[in-house]
Amino acid sequence: KQEVTQIPAALSVPEGENLVLNCSFTDSAIYNLQWFRQDPGKGLTSLLLIQSSQREQTSGRLNASLDKSSGRSTLYIAASQPGDSATYLCAVPYSGGGADGLTFGKGTHLIIQP
Amino acid sequence: GAVVSQHPSWVICKSGTSVKIECRSLDFQATTMFWYRQFPKQSLMLMATSNEGSKATYEQGVEKDKFLINHASLTLSTLTVTSAHPEDSSFYICSLKREKGRLFGPGTRLTVL
16 A cells, blocks of 8 residues: 655745755655645645656756655755745555555645745 | 636535535546545545546545545536535545646535534
8 A cells, every 4th residue: 555754744944945845655656746735725736747757847946856766756945935835745646456546645834934 | 727626615514414515627528536535634535536427436434325426527526425424524625637647626625513
């Protein structure tokens, strides 16, 4: 059964800092990994999708890397801003069974202090 | 780009009543939609996979007779929570799968009194 772990669970830093959020998964037989952002009481916004053949993806100040062999992904946020405050979730497709949903980590709750 | 909407965005109901949540895919025909549930401070958990024109596939531990799913068209899937109880209070989110990853709806907050 796939398990996804995110570290740290919470993070509070002053704005302007560069951040690294970590995600690990137990079953490396994934075909992609996706990072999402969730604001309080809201749905999910897709940030980056990394295919298994890729090692990283970049979008603006965000950069996500994927190391399948070690079961890890990182989300790098450059020059953080208060508007980046949210919960960041990583997710991988189900492994095994007939479902095609996603397995999520519990997220990293990020607060950027102005 | 494709957008996923949900209705209602929040609902409060009495214990024992049934609640229907709609998930609509705008500008994208989705043969498959997914329903997730998120309890406070927990991550999303897949409840079921909704297949257009056929029966939904439920995850282990999710009662199919309690959480009725209907996917009658390529743009609409509904989740009905029957005989709701306070422990069903949660945030319900639908999702669809695209080539460029998954899209999620804005969620429906259900509170059962």
